[in-house]
Structure formats: structure tokens, C-alpha cells
Amino acid sequence: MRIISGIYKSRKIIAPKNLPVRPTTDMAKESLFNIINNLFYFDDISVLDLFAGTGNISYEFASRGTQNIICVDQDYGCIKFINQTAEAFKMPIDTIKSDVFKFLEKSGLQANIIFADPPYNFSEAQFAKIPELVFQNSMLMEDGILIIEHSKHTNLSNLNHYSYSKSYGGNMFSFFEIA
Template sequence: MRIITGKYKGRHFDIPRAFKARPTTDFAKENIFNVMMGYLDFEGAEALDLFAGTGSISLELVSRGCRQVISVEADRDHANFIRRCFEKLNDQTDILIRGDVFKFIKACHRQFDFIFADPPYALEQLPQIPELILSKQLLKKDGVLVFEHGKQYDFSHIPGFVEHRVYGSVNFSIFQ
């Protein structure tokens, strides 16, 4: 796993083979971040990474200048991996929360400039996640939600939907 650009550009982190998480491919990550450049400036932004997995997106967000990133990950081993990655960078920008994403969303009273959600594709509640995030008003005015999902889903009917992007086998729905 590598950081694509920013102050930590080119840094690599080896993901343990036993991990269940599938990090967003570098190809998809690079392309969706290029698209995001037209929506917002990451410099000084506050971001939320839901289902953080390997921390690939959180690391990219911090590298691109986010003032603060909150990473929410339930799996203990994955959370420890994310923690170790930020320790290697000696960077305190990321706040790691090891816990259930749905409980976090329900209890969260903050708003963010950018939210990235990459749930496991087999997650039963996956189709409800964008509406849940948007109904809790976790986005600031002009904030952006990027939701990664499998190709079988169509979220274009949800208020706030802006566009759908496909990079290889990775699908992103973007909301504002």
C-alpha cells in the first residue's frame, strides 16, 4: 500500500497477508482523489474515514494536508495496523476510533468537509449507509461524501447524489 501524493508521497506500508480488508486499489484511489480536487481543497479540511480497513484513505488524506482525520475501524488488528502506520510517520493528525461505524454515526455530532466510506461489499446494511450518513447531517455545507461499493448498487435516487465513477472493479458514488 502506498501514499500517492502529498507530504508522505511514495511511502509504502506492507499489509499483513492475513488481513480480511481489501484496500482501495492505487489506480482507483488516485483517480477518485483527482476527481475530488474539483470538489474541495483537502488542505486544512476535516475528514472522516468510515470502515477504515488498512488506513490507506486516512493516510492519503493526512498526506494531502487535512487538518484532522477521524478513522473508524472495528477490527482490532486493522486498527492496530493503522495506529502503527501513523506512528511510523510520527504524525498525530489521525484520530483512530476502534469501534462500530453504525454506533459512531449515531453518536456523532460533528460535521466534516469530506467523508469516505468503504464498507465490506458483503455487508448487509451497505445499501442504507449513504442515506444514514446524509440524514445525520455529518457533512458540512459543500462537504463531499464518497461511497465505495460493488457494481450491483445504484444510489442515483438518493438526494444529494452527484455522480457515479467506476475504476476497474471499484465503484464510487459521490454525494454533496
């Protein structure tokens, strides 16, 4: 994977092969950040990266100037890799090793952008639980967005707070906002 833009533009990051991840493709990531760039100033926001995996999305935010980034993942290997990479690049990324659903139930954190990239084989009920907990616990700041990455075969448009989706190849990003 590579960083698309910002101070670390074109830097390649090689994740260990044994991590249980499916990193967002460069094409999809570039398209996503074009959308986000039109909505926010990167240096003024806070980001919560759920199911962070390799930290791919968080590195892109850090490269573009975001100073408040928290990654949540339950896999120790993923958290260790994110910590090592963030330290090597001197990126302002903090990590929390936790089951994402338990974290969402108990966390008092708020963010401008909450990005979730759960396993594509999640059930509809598991996908629905993400926005349910985010909005139930008021985790988005005013004018914030929740973005869930999922397969084009998954439809989240029936969930509360759904706003719109964008498709890039086999990837989809569904956007949720405070009503």
C-alpha cells in the same frame, strides 16, 4: 499499497495479511484524489474515514496536508495498524474502534469529506443506511461530500442525496451531497 502523492509520495505501506480488508487499488485511489483535488484544498478540510481498514485513504489525505482525520473501524487489528502507521509517519490521524453504524447513530462529528468503504457484499439496505445516517445526523459540513466505494455491480443511484458515480475497473465511487 503505496501513497500516491504528497509528502509521503511513493512510500509503501505493508499491512499484515490477517486484516479483514480489501484496500482501494492505486489506480482507483489516484482517480478519486484527482476528483477531490478539484473540489477542496486538502489543508483546509476534515475527513471521516468509515470502514477504514488499513487506513489507505487516510494516509493519502495526510500526505496531502489534511490535519483533521478520523478513522472508524470495528476491527481491533485495523485500528492498531492505523495507529502504528500514523505514529511512524507522524500523521495527524485519530482512530475510533466502533461499529460504523453505531458510530453514525451517536456521533456529533462533522466533516467536509466522509469516505466509506464498506464490504462489497453489503446488502442494498446496509449501503442505504450509510447516507441515511450521515444526512439524518447532519454530519457533512456545508459543501461537503459523502463518498461510498462499492463494486460496479452495486447501484446506489436511487438513494437520497445521490449526486453521481465514477467507475474505475471493478471499483465505483458514488458521491452524495446536501441537496
